[in-house]
Amino acid sequence: MEETGGRAEGLAGDRALLGRTSTAERVADILRGRIADGWFPPGARLSEESIGGALGISRNTLREAFRLLTHERLLVHELNRGVFVRVLAVDDVADIYRTRRLVEVAVLHGLGRPPYPLDALAAAVAEGEEAARLGDWTGVSTANIHFHRALVALAGSARTDELMRGVLAELRLAFHVVADPRGLHEPYLLRNREILDALEAGERATAERLLARYLDDSRDRMIAAYARSVAAARAGRT
Structure with a gap:
């Protein structure tokens, strides 16, 4: 598995984000973002010394941040080896999509009467279309995550937002393994x-139906692509 001591030095620029009230939660936010961006890829070992030094934090604070991210299923602790970015199993990917379908479709089903607050959703669609125009397929992936977080935010529930933040962060671990983002x-x-068009037109039931079909198709495509990538990686190690 990859060691990330050198990469951790790039975190020094994030030190300013901690401010004077540095907390494990803020450190976890920084590391979560770096993991989501692929800075620390699945299977990478996180060096306490390098990361703690780059961020200027104590070992205890960093270990608490690691604990939080382990609870979120983004990291794993291996006895006598250290802390690693989690590598998902194919069954994990299937379970992520099962959770997404339960939550996201329920959000649309539970919407009241239109109009709906769709500014964030529209911004995410525009972001994805612009990234595609530029050939930035990683940017398209990020915009897609923004789209689904904005969709879930229509529920107006901080608890649901928090749940989906973790689920979608886990999903990005799978995205980093698949070699064909486009x-x-x-x-x-x-x-x-x-x-978005259906919701803007007030056609909630249509949007719900489109989303359910979308998630089913995305699940099947993602599981197949992820399984191929995992098999290829294993073959490359033998």
Whole structure:
């Protein structure tokens, strides 16, 4: 597995984000973002010495941040080896999509009468379309995460927002393993637009139906792509 001591030095620029009231939660926020961006990829070992030195924090604070992210299933602690960014199993990917379908479809089903507050959703659609125009498929992936977080935010529930933040952060661990971001995300640009158009038209039931089909198709495509990538990686190690 990859060691990340050298990469950790790049965190020094994040030290200013901690301010004078440095907490384990803020450190966890920084590391969560770096993991989501692929800075620390699945399987990477996180060096306490390098990361703690780069951020200027105590070992106890860093260990508490590691504990929080382990609870969120982004990290794993291996006895006598250290802390690593989690590598998902194929069953994990299937379970993530099961959770997404339960939550996201329920959010649309539970919406009241239109109009709906769709500014964040529209911004995420525009962000994805612009990233695609530039050929930035990692940017398309990020915009897609923003789309689904904005969709869940329509429920107006801080607890649901927190749940989906963790679920979608886990999903990005799978995205970093699949070597074809364009093939993975391009098909859903139009579908995001269709869901937004339906909600703007006040057609909640149509949006719900489109989303359910979208998530089922995305699940099947993602599981197949992830399984191929995992098998290829294993073959490369033998």
